[in-house]
Amino acid sequence: MNMETNKDITDKIEATLNSVDTIEEVSVSPFFKGKAMRQIFAEQKQEPKVLWSWLTPQVQLATLVLIVAINVFAVMQLRNESYDNEISNFAESYGLTEDASESLID
Numbered sequence: 001m002n003m004e005t006n007k008d009i010t011d012k013i014e015a016t017l018n019s020v021d022t023i024e025e026v027s028v029s030p031f032f033k034g035k036a037m038r039q040i041f042a043e044q045k046q047e048p049k050v051l052w053s054w055l056t057p058q059v060q061l062a063t064l065v066l067i068v069a070i071n072v073f074a075v076m077q078l079r080n081e082s083y084d085n086e087i088s089n090f091a092e093s094y095g096l097t098e099d100a101s102e103s104l105i106d
Helices: 002-022 032-045 057-079 081-093
Strands: none
Touching (some): 057 081
């Protein structure tokens, strides 16, 4: 049985190697590669970028200016004395001030 299996395998290998002799050369147009490459790159260029298409440089600049303006306004408000007074009044009204007489540690 082992000899028959080896003979079958050997016959199949020889049949496969003999089939190489029947392969014919394929004739290709000399411009085939150029046409194929052009089609590949044309397809890649046509893909639209939908996800970030709205984030143009103009929108980025407007967003940056808006953020800087908000930060400048916030800093101006923090430096304003009325802000400190309002915070103090808020803390007093909710009992958040520190008084020396009401300390739990003493």
